[in-house]
Amino acid sequence: MVSPGTSVTDRVRALVAAHRGDRGALLPILHRIQAEFGYVDSDVVPVLAAELNISRADVHGVVTFYSDFRSEPAGRTVLKLCRAEACQSVGAEQLVAHAERVLGIKTGQTTPDGSVTLEQVFCLGNCALGPAGQVNDRVRGRLSPARLESLLKGAASR
């Protein structure tokens, strides 16, 4: 993370510098920023624009086009449930409804205590072993309500 004395701006500049030789480097840079800070703060937009010599509107447009880039930090555990056709054929909609009920939030929201963010995803490439989900970037298959809850408990205790 950011070491004391290093401002976010300096850190962003360093990340841009690390990708200076890359063609069309904005996406790789945004991925690095999100990996480091957990989200893409609106304050980094003008810094990126100045460093890359593009307009703030260009940077803002890219950040908001892609659903991966968050405007605020996610919960400690991010649960993504697949809602695409193959997973729907084996009960994804019921699983999403169950998760919303258990967590007390809607898809796209974070629990008030900041522990879990629930998101929908369209396909994780695990279509023969649905319903599929992702718990903190780890793909899981054949998710039953019970298995989902045990995975969430496991993630919370980590």
Place this chain on the structure above:
Amino acid sequence: MTTTVYVPRDSAALSLGADEVAANLAQEADRPIRIVRNGSHGMLWLEPLVEVVTERGRIGYGPVEPDAVAGLVAAGMLDGAGHELCQGVVAELPWLRDQTRLCFARVGVTDPLSPEDYVAHGGLAGLRRALRLPPADVVAEVTESGLRGRGGAGFPAGIKWKTVAGTPGPLKFVCCNADEGDSGTFADRMLMEGDPFTLIEGMTIAAYAVGATEGYVYIRSEYPDAVRTMREAIAVAREQGWLGENVLGAGHTFDLFVRVGAGAYICGEETAMLESLEGKRGMVRAKPPIPAITGLFGKPTVVNNVLTLASVPAILAGGAAAYQALGVERSRGTQVFQLAGNVARGGIFETAFGMTLHELVHTYGGGTRTGRPVRAVQVGGPLGAYLPATGLDLPMEYEAFAAAGAMLGHGGVVVFDDTVDMASMARFAMEFCAEESCGKCTPCRVGAVRGVEVIDKIVAGQDPDGNLALLGDLCELMTEGSLCAMGGLTPMPVRSALLHFADDFGPKRAGDFGPKRAGDFGPKRAGDFGPASPNGGGHR
């Protein structure tokens, strides 16, 4: 004597605990063992599939849950002993034996990151032969093989390559579209995780053939394991001299980079992918100009799908004639079909074009996982048609599907049992399009939202005749007026659902169906289109 045991690293196997299985094996083994993390053979209902190397061959055990490892070891698994989970010699299983594996020849067999394994199992033969031929002959070989784009559109690969080769320029690119966003498809992922060198070899052959020096693999962010494996494989390939300034000592320069998407289905459309690679919003470009002439950063660019490029090494190694001899009509060679959804035996089935959908779904897929009757099958992803259980006698080839108002696409087959409600699947097709449209053209951006509304009215019994006519008009407009396949093909699942499952849309269903629907779908609808998402953009 060390016993060799294979435990897949494919993310489908990982999703059911393969890492834990490997850890438990290392702990429980009663003798020295060497654990190789291979790709998956593609018999996904058997994952995690553990294989033990014995004198008889590789004996498979699956599906192995982490907790079952101790019992299996005690029962003599490391000697290949019988057990209820024992599947016998894996290579002799009918499911594998009946396939013709060219693209997937090494997937599941080798250690994906071992260059020695790769070469020992026939790797680099295609590239070595290509480098001995003049580039134009390599293009001709691919053209004569009949290889068509495996991403869905089915455009002849050789013709695309010829255009790039014939467009002069100091800088050309080869871009691999690995933004495999279609539900029911996972072959790209499995190849990248299970045999990444094949993709690298295919891209290198393409680069040599068209005179390109730089390549990009655009992988969706939903595939973190594939991203890691591809990056490691590229580093190994550079060390081996398979990539870089002097590929295999033949004087050609080609280097390759992985770029990661950021959660946008539309970036699987080739021009949106190019925009994204350039660091921009993934907005579709109008064609012409075609990417072969004005592609990445305006330079001549080959854009092919993973399976297209991964088929090339086998074509060059075995010759165009051998590849062309497989398949039917204008669909030549093999296709990597993917059985998914509510299917008893899901996974990868690579075979020559021409097998019927019925045979795939019933003979190999074993019908539904739930054991209920098959009601509908969607082929070709979210933009493909729904076929009724009585319409599965179609041969798996491009033109037969097109003639039936359907689409073979990327070869993904999603099975549904008789509990599926086809009106809600049609609605979902429109909802998905509304969610994922890049917004550049009006038929797609607005049409999809209107499509959801009109289907809701039909199902609710509001002026069904009038609204059905309106839906028909809307579908026609989207088909004819959209800039790309996203808006242009979304009507395909909708119209096929209307054609084959009209009863599901009938107002008579509205009464018994309404309350259930409100419970199942009502609350989420608000979340889908409302401002609830923390990330402002999409809603994943």
